[in-house]
Amino acid sequence: MTQAKKGDTVKIHYTGRLQDGSVFDSSSGREPLQFIIGSGQVIVGFDEAVTGMKVGEKKTAEIPCEKAYGERNASMVMVVDRKQVPAELDPEVGQRLEMGSPSGELLTVNIVDVNDEKITLDANPPLAGEDLTFDIELVGIS
Numbered sequence: 001m002t003q004a005k006k007g008d009t010v011k012i013h014y015t016g017r018l019q020d021g022s023v024f025d026s027s028s029g030r031e032p033l034q035f036i037i038g039s040g041q042v043i044v045g046f047d048e049a050v051t052g053m054k055v056g057e058k059k060t061a062e063i064p065c066e067k068a069y070g071e072r073n074a075s076m077v078m079v080v081d082r083k084q085v086p087a088e089l090d091p092e093v094g095q096r097l098e099m100g101s102p103s104g105e106l107l108t109v110n111i112v113d114v115n116d117e118k119i120t121l122d123a124n125p126p127l128a129g130e131d132l133t134f135d136i137e138l139v140g141i142s
Contacts, residue, residue: 001054004141006038010050011140017133024127032139043068046134053138063132072129077112077122091119 004010011032016025027033035041037051045067053059065071085091095111099121113120 002141004037004050004053004138006051007036009034009036009142010138012050013137013139015135017135019131019133024132045132049134049136050138053136055138055141058135058137061134061136063134065129065131068130068132069125069128072124076124077120079118079120082115082117082119085119097121 011034013027013032014025015023015028017023033042037047043063045061045063048067049059049061049063082091089097091097091111091114093111093114097109097111098106099109101107107123109121109123110126111119112122
């Protein structure tokens with residue numbers, strides 16, 4: 001039976017959990033996730049976990065943060081003056097915004113603190129610094 005390898009298009013069902021057991025994402029009730037192994041469409045550790053699997057195989061993969069979304073980077077947390085935020089925006093903790101970076105890239109940031117004068121924004125990926133666990137089932141290779 002064929003094993004999944006770099007360059008293959010695979011379809012998988014998965015459930016992703018944090019170290020405390022809470023589920024952060026799942027394909028349950030949806031179409032399987034489809035991606036090309038080694039293309040950068042998924043985190044490195046997920047690519048590595050699926051590589052070598054056979055159709056119908058199930059496994060649990062422990063993925064350290066270095067092979068997931070990386071360590072949290074303190075330099076990606078910024079405090080801005082509330083006056084810099086458009087007046088029509090009513091910022092709330094947990095809200096996600098898109099903003100331009102100095103290099104012209106579009107950044108997605110999470111509001112992590114709000115007070116009358118300042119807003120704290122975090123541009124780290126939400127799962128940065130987290131070791132992840134995935135239950136994976138390979139359902140197709142093409």
